[in-house]
Ligand code: HEM
Ligand SMILES: [Cu+2]
């Protein structure tokens with residue numbers, strides 16, 4: 010039995026599955042707009058997410074170059090910045106207001122638009138149907154809406170960069186009262202309104218996407234694809250979606266209350282404030298309430314960013330070690346553990362807000378507990394490589410880099426999760442180093458591994474390997490050079506979100522180190538542009554695939570044609586007979602057995 | 616113009632790199648792909664080893680270069696406990712870090728693909744999983760135990776004889792209030808704030824306010840060896856009292872009063888000797904993003920011997936006397952909602968209202 014699904018487009022309406030041949034015929038009649046713009050094909054939507062995400066990534070990274078210039082060389086001026094930023098960088102020096110706006114936008118863009126939408130949107134969309142054997146998402150239409158809500162959210166965020174008072178500037182966490190009161194900062198004016206609208210739309214996009222991923226994984230698997238035969242990528246995307254669906258609504262409520270406080274005179278977050286020369290009428294609100302609502306999403310959010318990378322790294326490591334992923338079930342159980350605990354640790358971001366110390370203790374316990382499933386994953390990845398036959402494709406290198414970074418960043422989490430240590434480290438560069446390594450770099454490495462590995466599936470061509478290697482080594486070394494020293498700055502107590510340290514006796518000693526970090530950051534930035542160039546040129550000029558399974562993989566996506574049409578498989582959807590990691594001798598000289606191959610006589614299922 | 620040239624140059628360099636990379640792809644096809652692939656694999660494995668060795672060397676260099684700047688000299692009794700816990704955690708995580716990174720890179724080199732090698736089909740082992748679930752769990756449990764012990768100490772009631780001083784943040788400086796001779800901080804109300812003559816909104820109907828001393832220059836005077844409890848407030852947005860040398864930090868949140876207490880160990884003069892820095896000064900850094908002047912929201916602490924402190928205190932004038940407020944005698948003023956903890960917080964726990 011193959012699944013019957015209905016694919017609807019504004020000018021095509023047909024059912025396919027049994028009538029796949031019929032489908033092929035009709036496919037070619039789709040108008041350009043429906044095929045590439047308002048497309049409902051999960052593969053096209055995936056590319057839309059990817060390319061939008063890449064554009065945002067370049068913008069977000071460019072912002073970091075600007076503010077790193079300020080941090081590294083506070084006494085110099087850079088006339089080129091004035092060209093880009095106009096009066097925000099008069100005479101080539103950033104104004105403090107705009108410095109904070111850039112930092113805020115950098116965080117928002119990278120956390121939400123790149124590493125949430127760009128990552129999960131790209132790979133959940135691409136791989137869920139292809140790897141579970143479905144013709145498309147459960148609801149292709151909702152899937153399309155998910156992208157377009159993201160697009161509109163992007164437009165709002167982009168527009169906010171150009172309003173006269175500048176974009177939001179209270180940090181990516183936008184804590185009120187700072188973000189609630191126009192008097193408190195320039196960025197809390199129109200820029201903040203646009204930020205809120207954009208984020209609200211973003212939540213809608215996330216929910217549409219997430220619900221779709223969940224129902225697709227639960228309902229649309231091909232014959233024989235039991236849950237425990239799903240590749241770990243799918244498990245990871247599934248839990249990512251669960252995290253998002255359960256936590257984004259809480260952020261939404263937090264944002265709505267903030268909109269009310271800003272515009273309709275409510276006092277959810279405001280109490281006893283004297284600002285701009287007058288006492289405000291608000292009494293009885295709690296500024297801390299917002300932080301609870303924000304971090305109830307905020308912490309799961311970091312795992313929303315992390316899990317897809319974990320899934321893809323698992324897949325890439327196994328494939329290129331020519332060895333099954335070690336501890337498949339332990340990997341799933343640790344994903345479950347991380348997902349559950351991710352909801353129970355949010356207040357570790359709030360140890361020093363005046364929260365009850367008893368509550369703090371509970372959160373210490375739960376936070377350090379989450380290190381256990383994380384450790385299990387690391388050990389399983391390492392053992393996957395043990396006695397393997399390792400092929401260093403660029404994807405494999407990035408997957409290994411992912412593991413390296415995840416270890417480094419996870420370990421610093423152990424300092425921060427212990428409130429008695431966090432009391433000194435909170436809001437210093439130690440936190441910056443922690444989350445950039447574990448979330449920023451590591452998640453990006455997962456994403457790069459995914460892009461290099463599945464580029465052939467996306468475009469039917471390879472990316473250039475040599476550039477891939479250059480990209481990997483510079484980025485890997487550069488990331489450590491940038492973030493490793495930041496731990497030291499943080500341990501010395503150097504606060505984050507400072508525009509200039511030169512007036513501080515305790516912190517100005519790091520001036521030359523900051524300069525060094527900025528220089529490396531710029532080098533790494535340009536290396537990423539090299540990647541972008543490789544990506545776009547390879548779409549048109551990359552070496553063509555001659556074999557539909559170039560990496561010798563076992564999973565279903567590599568059983569589709571090199572250029573799969575809308576519906577993925579031209580004929581019947583293949584049936585699945587075994588788990589996804591049978592990297593063993595198939596008896597015919599190959600070292601892997603695809604999931605579609607029936608068990609041989611006497612062969613034991615995993 | 617120069618910008619244009621720079622951009623053009625960068626683009627040119629990119630194109631050249633791309634062409635070279637592309638050419639290597641073609642030559643590999645000519646020279647036999649499998650052979651080139653094997654060679655590349657070997658080169659990459661060697662590069663990975665190099666990266667590891669250089670990386671470890673780099674960590675060593677970086678550490679030597681920065682080790683003096685790591686945790687600054689701990690200047691509070693609580694800070695000593697902090698430092699020993701920090702070092703314990705550093706040792707545990709350090710060992711795990713080196714061991715796992717070593718394994719990662721060693722495996723990469725040792726099991727690099729060769730023509731002869733076939734991978735070993737090894738899919739799971741419950742023993743191993745149990746091993747590496749329980750060991751981290753035990754390690755975490757011990758760290759939690761140390762952590763909670765310290766945390767409970769840090770957040771415990773301050774000693775009875777602790778000095779109580781209020782510190783209030785506003786965009787972008789700190790205001791410090793001492794209780795004066797009566798040892799009591801009077802009530803204040805944000806609606807009574809007037810930047811000209813009542814900067815904290817002291818309620819002049821409360822006698823305890825008459826002798827309170829306010830320092831607007833963000834300078835906090837403490838007595839060495841004497842526990843101090845800070846009552847922390849904010850006039851506008853959230854700030855944070857960050858005291859790196861005392862290993863202390865607490866948010867200043869409008870509408871509530873937060874507290875922290877600690878015991879300074881060294882006077883400022885002593886610290887100048889210890890650090891060898893004649894400009895040494897204890898700094899209060901605002902550690903919570905609070906607007907465009909966040910980075911300049913700097914306060915200082917002067918830790919003195921009791922004699923020095925008393926001498927300094929004798930020169931201070933109560934805020935009331937200096938500002939002779941017009942509405943002071945108006946006893947019919949409606950009793951407005953007060954900022955409660957300013958007076959009542961004999962409770963020393965971190966309070967959240
Ligand atoms: C071993 C596991 C981890 C532990 C125990 C841990 C613990 C913590 C703690 C306690 C903080 C708050 C620090 C502070 O603000 O003072 C923090 C910050 C953060 N962590 Fe982790 N973490 C872990 C893993 C991760 C992972 C896997 C990610 C992302 C994928 C992540 C992303 C972040 C981010 C983004 C922040 C900073 C948010 C901000 O303040 O802007 N962490 N972590
Ligand atoms: Cu967290």
Ligand SMILES: [Cu+2]
Nearest residue numbers: 854901905912
């Ligand atoms: Cu501040």
